Amino acid sequence: MELVFVPTPGMGHLLSAVEVSKLIIQRDRRISILILIIKVPMTSSILDSFVESQSRDNPYPTRLTFITLPPLSNCPDPSSFSFFQTLITLQKPLVKQAVTDRISKVGSPALAGFILDMFCTNIMEVADEFMVPSYIFFTSGASLLNFIFLFQKLEDDEGVDTVTKFNDPEIEFDVPGFVNQVNGKVVPVVFLEKEGGSSMIIDHARRFKKSNGIIVNTFTELESVGVEALFDQVSKNIIPAVYPVGPILELESKTRGGSQDESQDKILQWLDDQPSSSVVFLCFGSMGCFDADQVKEIANGLEKSGHRFLWSLRKPPPEGKVGMPTEHETFVDVLPDGFLERTAERGKMIGWAPQVSILSHQAVGGFVSHCGWNSTLESIWFGVPMATWPLYAEQQLNAFELVKELGLAVEIRMDYRRDWKTKKANFTVTAEEIENGVKKLMSLDEETKKKVREMSEKGKKALEEGGSSHMWLGRFIEDVFTNVASN
Template identity: 50%
Template sequence: MFCTSMLDVAEGFGVPSYIYFTSGAAFLGFVLRAQELHDQSKELAELAIPTLKHQLPRKVIPSSFLNKEWASVVHTMARDFRKTKGILVNTVKELESYAVDSLSSGENNTPKVYPLGPILNLKAEKSDGSIQWLDQQPESSVVFLCFGSMGAFNAEQVKEIACALEGSGHRFLWSLRRPGQGAWASPTEYEDVSEVLPEGFLDRMREVGRVTGWAPQAAVLAHRSVGGFVSHCGWNSTLESLWFGVPMATWPMYAEQQFNAFLLVEELQVATEVRIDYRTESGEIVSAEEIERGIRSLMEEDCSRKTRMKEFSDQVKGALMDGGSSSCSIVEFFRDVSSAGDV
């Protein structure tokens, strides 16, 4: 999806071009709609998106679309999407049926869409001891906090999270990493994690929690002891949580994660929220009280969200089976490529 400059090369050789879109179908609809509005000299405010049932609040519009320099880049990318023969989307038709149907209507010069997900890497990763710790915990008792490959917080925010976990009384596995030095630098591991935690926290929480650095996320989500996932709402993490049927609490940070959080909480109604509009660049500190409230809602409420998550999990897995929606979409894609240009 970021390599659209290659479309000119393919056209020069008479080769039909397809794009692989790594986010969901609803967000693809937003990208295309935002480009339309820009070309019509209209501002992005709270707006109706064809791939969403609800109006999208401005507070969850990704930052790149609100920044003039970056917006130019993403709008150019969206125009290039329209030049392709089709767009392969990492989603499942049953999960985003409203969005997929909208994109498949043929309106607004949208190429054919192939929902062929979930495309995930679920191979076992080297454990850091977290799985062995989870083996000793009761079923569905642990809340897992993990914020992706770029997710890290400053010391003040770390202390608020720690206080929230202690106050909630729930068992927890917390992937905690040091912020990278410089813009877009990857997080690193703490030599001594106690330096950023409240005094005595590790001793007090020894029996109920584990703080680690990098964690094998897919293996953790697959574990019977995990009952909830506080997530940054990256699309891969979202699909992993759906695959394993683990309820989510949203805490987005950057990219399209605010949009994904809105999708999970308001459209799909499978997640509760810590926040849906948090942005790393804001520097805002989310209070321990707000975090604790989100964790309690995630772990204690027996509600329709958990039932819907289980139903979606079954559908997501079924999509890849023979005759499933994604399996059929892959077959359809190969047939279309074969007939498009004898390649």
């Protein structure tokens, strides 16, 4: 039988979708998975090359299939608030046609259900037409899922206008799954936007509750309080089954060929020449970039810190353009005069970063991160302590969890926000803050380092036979077969 997976068309979501698909296929030979790829103009070349490499090196050629959906003839405006949800909604007939074509072929496996990325819940209507179950793949952690369900409950059950209530940086409030009260400064901005933001997230939450189960990219040992809060809601039939099966990571560190193979070699050669745990790595995700003023502050802070550094400094898209930072161009032309010469002996500037290869290198002793969930799990996996500098999405909440809840990171800032469309930030982080944050990160006490190393080991054991995530993945597969039998 076959599950149809519809991931969000972004590298972070697609990577983890492919990896969890492989885990399911490895676990049970009766299951195959069809992954449908949505075309998006701004990321299509990156996604295409990734899908091509995965198809070429596919260890399960008959059981893991990729189909790229046709491009839309009427693609919505990328700068509009509703762009993403409109984009996914317009995929419904394309998804329906692709699945219809698939199941009509002689000898094709029976359709067992859909696994939908957390932002693709509109596709549940297609699953309903095929009369099969829908499961949600939640690519973030238990903390955000608890947060989403709280806001949905406040809106739907208590009539609270959450946008107005929580749009106060000084407010502090309780959230299920958090030991500490959450500060208004770290509420993800999407919850504070009436148009296209909060209502969209709450709509997703309503659909989460109508699904047959939610696969979460976390492990119980990492977010024990958060996972327990979700299990409590499951036991009360408030939400469907929850399966914490993480950490789901792409650790093969395949490069994309050509010049990136060469740049990875040069980066790793440079790291080979540095002492153990001496380098601070700065990288801010696939969409992470800064304006000239902020770049200068980072440079000055790094220089004053005195530490060795590897800095992924990507050039932002042209002003007024919605898009990704460049992969190949660094933003060195805005660095302070003489910075490159003065730091040549202890620093290296790069554009694209082979993050897994870097974090796994023994020379790396700390990671200044945007706190994207994949990057967070990668850093924990390799036992590298983090300094938090969130930019967008749920990253402020992740930073709060890492620093205040888990004690696995130090803070540069937790409340920094950079609008991914306008590229405007709410303030500039000063060189002094960056210097102090880097120094604190690179001189962590042994107790904190030990805590990070222990969590790394717990994450690896969770995936092994007998581990918590291994067990929950087995439970998910059992439930898939149960739901097929009962349909």
